[in-house]
Amino acid sequence: MSKEATIQSARQVELLEAAYQYALAHGLADLSLRPLASAIGSSPRVLMFLFGNKDGLVKALLARARTDELTVLDQLAQADQPIGLAPAVEQIWAWLATEEHRPLLRLWAEAYARSLVEPDGAWAGFARATVNDWLDVLAACQPQPERDSEDGATRRTLALAVLRGALLDLLATDDERRAGAAVHHQLALLRVVVTDIGAVPTGRHGSCT
Known part of the structure; x- marks a missing residue:
């Protein structure tokens, strides 16, 4: 890489990070x-x-936001053994409910919604990609027999639906207590493991094995 290209690349990274911080504070709707x-x-x-044009910059900002999201999610998938779906949901919700993460999550919600109504623009594919990201991480947290079963796919889809719904509620109302209570109520459904002899509950902090 030439010296000029290196300088340009470094400047691009610097400006992207500054623009990302701006987007966290102001959103992307009226950028x-x-x-x-x-x-x-x-x-x-x-x-x-x-960045080519405004759409190119928006795409770069969405990719930057997705990097932050994946950094958090990937930490769950790096354990030596799958931690189980319910513990994964608990850990994800604890992160989602932390107030300092609200700017990133508002940006995520904005991008998610825009990608549904503007499927061919800079937002194209963001909602589908983030759904797949979350489902992949939740799958990695399930023991393989559960992960590979139809019921396992249904359970992680339910887990994602609960997390996403509670997050949108939290962002809209700032009522962490109520949204969190709903998440933990639904966790009871995820602590049931289907075995050859029927359904038995696991412990609160145990893995789904």
């Missing part, structure tokens, strides 16, 4: 290059040069 450039010490011309 305009001129006020953004002014806020991060750049110019619309430089942003256009580095």
Whole structure:
């Protein structure tokens, strides 16, 4: 890589990070290059040069947000043994409910909704990709017999639906106590393991084995 390309790449990373912090604070719905450039010490011309156009910048910002999301989710999938679906949901909800993560989660919710109504724009595929990301991580937290079964797929889909619904409720109302109570109520359904002799409950912190 040439020195010029290296400088350009470093500047692009620097400006992307600054733009990401701006998006966390202001959202993406009314993003305009001129006020953004002014806020991060750049110019619309430089942003256009580095990212192609506004859609290119939005795509880069969504990819940056997805990186933060995946960093959290991947931590669950790196255990030596699957931790089980219910413990995974508990850990994910604890992270989602932490107030300092609200800016990222509001940005996620905005991008998720926009990708549903603007499927061909810069937001294209974001909702589907994030659903697949979450389902993949939840699957990795399930023991293999459960993971590979039809019931296991249904259980992790239920888990994701509960988490997503509670998150949207939390972002809308800021009522963590009520949303959290609903999540923990639904966890009772996820602590049931289907065995050859029937359904038996697991312990609160045990893995689904």
